[in-house]
Amino acid sequence: QTVVTQEPSFSVSPGGTVTLTCGLSSGSVSTSYSPTWYQQTPGQAPRTLIYNTDTRSSGVPDRFSGSILGNKAALTITGAQADDESDYYCVLYMGNYNVVFGGGTKLTVL
């Protein structure tokens, strides 16, 4: 099965910009994979940030944005805040009703 890849960890300074990516072990991510991004803080269920590549979920600040960059999906956080320190997961629709999560990125804000 194709593996969905994410950076295991990333750090950003408060107020800085960071781009997390979501790729494939084989091939390129396109909008047809409908990349979706979730944020998860310890002890909590994930919450949707971005769906269908670049649509922000209700209530999500506009400092979060989604896109395709090169051959990967990307989640960009502009003006990072302390409470953005979380785990971030992308999930791709592989077709034929098959869904695969990436391994997640642990984002540190310091």
Added chain:
Amino acid sequence: LQLQASGSGLVKPSQTLSLTCAVSGDSISSGSYSWSWIRQPPGKGLEWIGYIYHTGRTYYSPSLKSRVTTSVDKSKNQFSLTLSSVTAADTAIYYCARALTPNWFDPWGQGTLVIVSS
């Protein structure tokens, strides 16, 4: 809309895990949504298990397909998961969620921890 997962918190190896997700705030039969199960081993990432439509149509992860069964009980507005022949690798927090698209899960239930141990 709220979802609440519950079920067996401790399961012996080789036995069957059973969970139920109660849906409140909307009918499980409304819309074109499906209802999904996702799990997360302690300290690890998320894994999609499968989803079921209110019609009973099901789709499962290829890696779990041989051991997974899901069902819907419209009268109780809930859906269920069974996972057979469990091992320690099935120890995880199990989340239920509404699937608005195949990979857009919202909202999620709070999750329930299932430990596989003798």
